[in-house]
Amino acid sequence: MANKVLVIISSMIEEKNSFSNALVKHFVKHYQESHPEDEINYLNLNDVAMASKTLTTHNFNTFFNEEDSDKYINQLKSINKVIFSSPMTNYNVTSMAKNYLDHILVADKTFSYKYSKKGDAVGLLTNLKVQILATQGAPYGWYLWGNHAKYLEGTWKFAGAEIAPSVLVCGTKVQDAHEDDVKLRIGEQDLEKGDSLPNLGPEKTMEKFEQHIKKAAQEF
Ligand SMILES: Cc1cc2nc3c(=O)[nH]c(=O)nc-3n(C[C@H](O)[C@H](O)[C@H](O)COP(=O)(O)O)c2cc1C
Numbered sequence: 001m002a003n004k005v006l007v008i009i010s011s012m013i014e015e016k017n018s019f020s021n022a023l024v025k026h027f028v029k030h031y032q033e034s035h036p037e038d039e040i041n042y043l044n045l046n047d048v049a050m051a052s053k054t055l056t057t058h059n060f061n062t063f064f065n066e067e068d069s070d071k072y073i074n075q076l077k078s079i080n081k082v083i084f085s086s087p088m089t090n091y092n093v094t095s096m097a098k099n100y101l102d103h104i105l106v107a108d109k110t111f112s113y114k115y116s117k118k119g120d121a122v123g124l125l126t127n128l129k130v131q132i133l134a135t136q137g138a139p140y141g142w143y144l145w146g147n148h149a150k151y152l153e154g155t156w157k158f159a160g161a162e163i164a165p166s167v168l169v170c171g172t173k174v175q176d177a178h179e180d181d182v183k184l185r186i187g188e189q190d191l192e193k194g195d196s197l198p199n200l201g202p203e204k205t206m207e208k209f210e211q212h213i214k215k216a217a218q219e220f
Helices: 019-034 066-077 095-104 148-158 197-208 210-219
Strands: 004-009 039-044 081-087 129-136 167-170 182-186 189-193
Touching: 004 019, 019 039, 019 081, 019 129, 019 167, 019 197, 019 210, 066 095, 081 148, 129 148, 167 197, 167 210, 182 210, 197 210
Parallel strands: 004 039, 004 081, 081 129, 129 167
Antiparallel strands: 167 182, 182 189
16 A cells, blocks of 8 residues: 655755755655655645744634644644654754644544543554654764654654654764764664764765665665
8 A cells, every 4th residue: 555655844954954854855765765656745844834833822722723733633644654854953853843743732633531541642643653853963862851853752652653763863063073972873773973974964974874764764
């Protein structure tokens, strides 16, 4: 059966300078090669008004409306796979990514406590498999209080989705190459160390990590 895949982009960095966008490009290229029947669609959160709306006391009564909320929930219910891309921004996902999640995480639409056993909700997006593609300026493990890939994994799992091992490209802002600094992590495995990713730039970084990205894309 052909899958419907939605690629959600949440980086605010200009496309040509963006490690996230280069990672998405390489991952999707390999995904298409190994899943030629699948249909790929894009949702760039920079281009939709909903992702710039933050929940406040002033808009609480209108925030979860048809256009900003139900439309995107229905979109998630009509597909099989999500590729969700986010750079770390102040130890978390981007504001656009958070605004998107705030609009689609709605009780009794994407999760429910009604039928849950003690201690957990029931996720209603069981039709979805989710691939997180994350980047961060610091090498992995520098800021132990911030792990946006884990946050995204937990959030999508809460909504019922199956989670693929996350791809995390780290150290995109650290010029000096220390041999112990982790630069590519997939799932729980540290796969590449050293290298100065700012010197390599987005495109050459993904070319260097190509075999790992290809394997992750094939397995998704
Ligand atoms: C406003 C802002 C805040 C950031 N905060 C963090 C941070 O808390 N931790 C970190 O490791 N990198 C941080 N970075 C660096 C980005 O995660 C990194 O440069 C990322 O690769 C940029 O997005 P891109 O992948 O689209 O290029 C921040 C970048 C910006 C612009």
